[in-house]
Amino acid sequence: MIDWLKANKLYVAGGIIIGIVFIYFLIDPLEDQSNMFEDEEEWLDDEENVLKGNVEDEAEVVMKVIVDVKGAVRKPGVYEAESDERVIDMINKAGGLTETADEAKINFAIRVEDEMVIYVPEVGEEMEQVEGTVTAAGSTEQADGKININTADESQLQTLPGIGPAKAAAIIEFRDKSGPFKAIEDLKMISGIGEKSFEKLQDSIKVK
Template sequence: MIEWIKTNKLVVLGGIFIILAGAYFLLEPASEESNVLDNEEEWLTSERTVNENIVEHEEEVIVIVDVKGAVNNPGVYEAENEDRVIDMINMAGGLKESADEAKINFATRVEDEMVIYVPEIGEEMEQEGGMMTVMGGTDQKDGKVNINTADDTELQTLTGIGPAKAAAIIDYREKNGPFKVIEDLKLISGIGEKSFEKLKEQIKVK
């Protein structure tokens, strides 16, 4: 056998070369396929990350609130979507000792362009007169009442809205957040389709 190998050295080497070449060509496509899969997975992961960043960016909403009255640092502050009046008061340095806490609804959610006025003890609220003064409930330009910011007094200026329904509207938005469309007002007990038809030209959401 050894003598045969020595005699046919070239044949043996040629056979070994053919075997190695065959193994290389069999394994190489698998390796290339693996690289393709890895690259595809990396691309999909990258695209997913970009899409998530775009969605997150689209959901970002800047909410600007003006805090006035009996707070330590009155001014304009940037809020987040889920912030409430108490959060804005804390941003403004908290209440002064002279603040009338009984007239403040700390749980109300804030919205863009809201003005929160904290009255002092004994201060007469001639214009707004609610538990918390939130200016801008009624727009002077169109005369419509913003049902997301209007206080008890403003709500009662609407057709068919008395003290009980005004309280129900305020209670609803405190528990569920601001109304998204004016039609949401029909979710309030006692405000049906007929009542809404009389109200829809007098109200708005913002």
């Protein structure tokens, strides 16, 4: 046997090498496949984290604001609200209207904003315009004579220079989808309101 191995050592060595190579290529694809599954799991985990992050970012868009509800409501007081809530929501939080409340003088649809005062007058009550009270008579024009573009309805927006029905509707649609304007300059994001149009508006508008 030993003599045979010596005589055929080249063949034996070649057979061993071929066997090692065969075993290597048999095992290597299995390792690659295992790594592929691990990479896929990591990719799925990353995608899940991204999706969770998007949900969290979207949730952070809604901010908390503080609103003072006064007048003919059952539970006057200071209430916390979310920035996408309306006057009607705050009146409900305050227990609803009293029997003497003058509903005709309230714009229930106005979106609330921080430090807003909601004053509900009684029937027959004569009201003087109070700075910061933007919903008492459905009006957003205050003592400074400016229109709040975050709370004005279409008819009020159309009192502004160069704002017709189409642009007024576009302003309301924009703030409903994107939230309140943060600065008066944001009005230029509305189609049809360029730099020249804004110059005519800037002294007549505000966002708070």
